[in-house]
Amino acid sequence: MSRRTNKEIEQSIYQAAGKIAVKKGVEHISLRSVAEEAEMDIGVLNRRFKDDDDLIREYTKRYDFFINDLLVSVNPDEFTSPRSYFESLANVFVKQLHRNKEMQAIMRWEMSYDTALTRRSARKRDELLSEVLPQISSRISPSYGCDPNAILAVLVAGMYYIVLRENRSSFCGIVFNSKEGRKTLSEALSIIIAPFLEDSSTSSRSLD
Amino acid sequence: MSRRTNKEIEQSIYQAAGKIAVKKGVEHISLRSVAEEAEMDIGVLNRRFKDDDDLIREYTKRYDFFINDLLVSVNPDEFTSPRSYFESLANVFVKQLHRNKEMQAIMRWEMSYDTALTRRSARKRDELLSEVLPQISSRISPSYGCDPNAILAVLVAGMYYIVLRENRSSFCGIVFNSKEGRKTLSEALSIIIAPFLEDSSTSSRSLD
Numbered sequence: 481m482s483r484r485t486n487k488e489i490e491q492s493i494y495q496a497a498g499k500i501a502v503k504k505g506v507e508h509i510s511l512r513s514v515a516e517e518a519e520m521d522i523g524v525l526n527r528r529f530k531d532d533d534d535l536i537r538e539y540t541k542r543y544d545f546f547i548n549d550l551l552v553s554v555n556p557d558e559f560t561s562p563r564s565y566f567e568s569l570a571n572v573f574v575k576q577l578h579r580n581k582e583m584q585a586i587m588r589w590e591m592s593y594d595t596a597l598t599r600r601s602a603r604k605r606d607e608l609l610s611e612v613l614p615q616i617s618s619r620i621s622p623s624y625g626c627d628p629n630a631i632l633a634v635l636v637a638g639m640y641y642i643v644l645r646e647n648r649s650s651f652c653g654i655v656f657n658s659k660e661g662r663k664t665l666s667e668a669l670s671i672i673i674a675p676f677l678e679d680s681s682t683s684s685r686s687l688d
Numbered sequence: 689m690s691r692r693t694n695k696e697i698e699q700s701i702y703q704a705a706g707k708i709a710v711k712k713g714v715e716h717i718s719l720r721s722v723a724e725e726a727e728m729d730i731g732v733l734n735r736r737f738k739d740d741d742d743l744i745r746e747y748t749k750r751y752d753f754f755i756n757d758l759l760v761s762v763n764p765d766e767f768t769s770p771r772s773y774f775e776s777l778a779n780v781f782v783k784q785l786h787r788n789k790e791m792q793a794i795m796r797w798e799m800s801y802d803t804a805l806t807r808r809s810a811r812k813r814d815e816l817l818s819e820v821l822p823q824i825s826s827r828i829s830p831s832y833g834c835d836p837n838a839i840l841a842v843l844v845a846g847m848y849y850i851v852l853r854e855n856r857s858s859f860c861g862i863v864f865n866s867k868e869g870r871k872t873l874s875e876a877l878s879i880i881i882a883p884f885l886e887d888s889s890t891s892s893r894s895l896d
Contacts, residue, residue: 505800588800591853592713603857610861630876633860638846645799649811652841653818668838675883 492518493525497539502581506589509536533597540601546583548608550576551615562619562677563670569616570639570669574662577643584644621678631676635669700726701733705747710789714797717744741805748809754791756816758784759823770827770885771878777824778847778877782870785851792852829886839884843877 484492496518497509510532515522529535554572559565577583590598613629620628642665646657655661692700704726705717718740723730737743762780767773785791798806821837828836850873854865863869 590856591849592796592800594855599856602853606857606859606861610858613860624879626876626879627862627872629860629862630872631880633850633862633864634843634846634873634876634880636846636860637849638842638844641799641845641849642841645810647802648798648807649814650818651814652821652837652844653814654835654837654841656841664835664838665842668834668842671832671834672839672842672880672884676880 489520489524490528492520493528493535494539494542496520497535498582501539501585501589505592506536506540506585507593509539511535536597537600540586540589540597541604543583543586544601544604544608546580547605548612551609551612556615556619563674565619566616566673566677567666567670570666570673573636573639574643574666574669577640578646578662587640587644619678620673620676624676628676631673635672639665639669697728697732698736700728701736701743702747702750704728705743706790709747709793709797713800714744714748714793715801717747719743744805745808748794748797748805749812751791751794752809752812752816754788755813756820759817759820764823764827771882773827774881774885775874775878778874778881781844781847782851782874782877785848786854786870795848795852827886828881828884832884836884839881843880847873847877 493514496514500509500513500517511522511525511529514520514535515525525535529538550572551569554565554569556562556565559568586601590602613632617628617632620631622628624631642651642656645651646661650656654664656665701722704722708714708717708721708725719730719733719737722728722743723733733743737746758780759777762773762777764770764773767776794809798810821840825836825840828839830836832839850859850864853859854869858864862872864873
């Protein structure tokens with residue numbers, strides 16, 4: 481163990497924390513539980529983290545950029561229409577969130593516990609998101625008497641909730657926990673956003 | 689205590705269970721914790737429930753109909769247009785879910801734990817919902833190449849998630865945890881559904 485580099489040790493720590501988050505919940509991450517899971521002396525953790533909360537904070541910080549990174553991974557300039565850009569975005573989000581069980585665990589933890597740590601995590605991710613959100617919201621027509629961000633908020637939140645509970649049961653009669661179900665979800669997301677896109681070649685409408 | 693009727697005792701039990709659910713989470717409901725919270729002899733609970741799971745099941749069953757009851761509380765025949773019906777529905781849902789901290793606790797629990805109990809609770813509510821969903825989905829035009837239920841699923845799920853995390857931070861830059869924020873949410877919900885309503889007098893559009 482002593483021959484391992486600092487970086488390798490850190491990697492083992494966060495890997496163990498991630499396993500605990502997915503198996504039991506982020507709230508079960510502690511110096512002791514991580515030391516056990518990583519088969520490490522607890523002294524190694526004590527030297528790196530002030531206390532349990534410090535470890536949880538550092539662990540969850542690694543996911544602050546998760547949503548941002550997804551968003552900027554899809555380049556709007558590569559698409560011929562806002563519609564096709566949003567289709568790709570919906571696909572990427574549904575697929576990546578479904579795959580990333582650690583991000584899901586953090587989201588469940590944020591929703592279930594009201595502490596300084598969950599508030600920091602939720603707030604930071606939203607602050608970072610707000611910086612890149614104009615990339616999306618600028619494509620939504622403001623002519624509906626509604627903040628474009630509110631429309632996006634409902635869609636993003638809807639996707640989160642459906643993915644987070646996909647194992648429990650159907651939702652509104654639809655089984656979302658399958659490849660087919662996830663396709664239905666991302667299609668629904670792009671169909672819902674379509675009427676609100678500026679300059680969409682496939683849609684023409686007036687609401688008021 | 690012995691002079692209390694069966695009904696009064698039951699009421700105390702579920703009231704205590706509700707307090708525990710809201711303060712700590714549904715997973716903390718047990719024969720012992722409820723007996724303590726209700727200041728009751730644990731024997732009273734042992735005579736009524738087989739074990740902790742039985743108590744949790746009976747407690748959460750009381751919320752199986754919550755969504756259904758909200759849905760049928762709004763009579764579509766009382767509105768002049770599908771648009772105004774949906775506006776009222778969105779209002780009622782956002783307000784009542786925000787107010788009902790016990791229902792919120794059950795939803796958080798369903799999302800965080802994958803057990804026979806959470807699956808039963810999630811499945812049962814969705815089964816019951818599916819029976820009355822046509823009241824809503826029949827008003828959504830099927831001409832978008834998308835199951836109307838999938839559109840509803842995204843909106844309902846979006847509303848749930850936003851209300852469930854409203855205390856943590858803003859979401860997509862919007863503070864939803866205020867009267868103003870909840871108004872923004874229900875307005876966004878009705879604006880999003882509007883283009884999909886059949887025979888809506890305020891909208892005319894073609895998507896394909």
